[in-house]
Amino acid sequence: MTEIRDIEVVVVDVLGTLVDEPDGIRAAMFEALPDIDDTTADELVALWQRHVEVEQERIGHGERAYANTEVIDAEAAQAVADRAGLDDPEALARLATAGQRLAPWDDSVAGLERLAWHFPVIGLSNAGTAALLRLNAFAGLRWHLALSSESAQAYKPSPEVYRLALDAAGCPPDRVLMVAAHAWDLRGAQATGMRTAYVERPVGDPPKPTDVFDGRFEGLDELAAALTAR
Incomplete structure (x- = not known):
């Protein structure tokens, strides 16, 4: 010590x-997309995290105006929805707030x-x-x-x-x-x-x-x- x-x-x-954070986002993936398997969930979590990391780095480098995590998480959720075929607006809206749970x-x-x-x-x-x-x-x-x-x-x-x-x-x-x-x-x-x-x-x-x-x-x-x- x-x-x-x-x-x-x-x-x-x-x-x-x-x-x-990863486990909480993963749980939200299963909530929004109950039919996915573990491998797909892990891939979607990685997609989410890559988006957040890249966008925060772009902001840090002056390549993008500041946007808070609510905005960036909503973008990440949309990227997940596009990849997984999620078209339920309510499920997408809840997925976008996964980082708050x-x-x-x-x-x-x-x-x-x-x-x-x-x-x-x-x-x-x-x-x-x-x-x-x-x-x-x-x-x-x-x-x-x-x-x-x-x-x-x-x-x-x-x-x-x-x-x-x-x-x-x-x-x-x-x-x-x-x-x-x-x-x-x-x-x-x-x-x-x-x-x-x-x-x-x-x-x-x-x-x-x-x-x-x-x-x-x-x-x-x-x-x-x-x-x-x-």
Whole structure:
């Protein structure tokens, strides 16, 4: 267990770090398309995720004006519908909101609660403002503050997004800890001077040998235990 000291505020990523995004989208595929098999569902989830990744990267590179996740998820749902032959408008509309119904990992809710007894805790997500509100309610995630990258009109790892959390924290960046299951997210936080902690998840982006983070943990419960041990 890694020990991290001198932290005043904890900032936690949401998608993938606290909730199982691929599994939630996969469940929505079966709801919209009950006759598909596992292989087809996996292919459709991959199609959805590729669309989201590509469009967010295009926005980051200035190739597309900012669009929030509600817009991009609706585009991804339409791509899935076109591939799978889904022509039910109600089913398509519900599929488009799949990213708002993602289950938390087993340790997410309790880990957040433990952290929140000791630190101000901020959720920082690429999910749009309205989507993040509904996702937090669905997954039972409780924050002192939840921030959407929509407020910066950008997506992580753009530095403007991390500055939202730093401005809210009101303390030096080196006393703010960014927690994520994605090494690319932590690299973005490091670039703004934040401290970093990697939490292992099955769907995350593991660190490379060259990554140097302040801590690496097998789960949020282990991180919470390390930060709150006195």
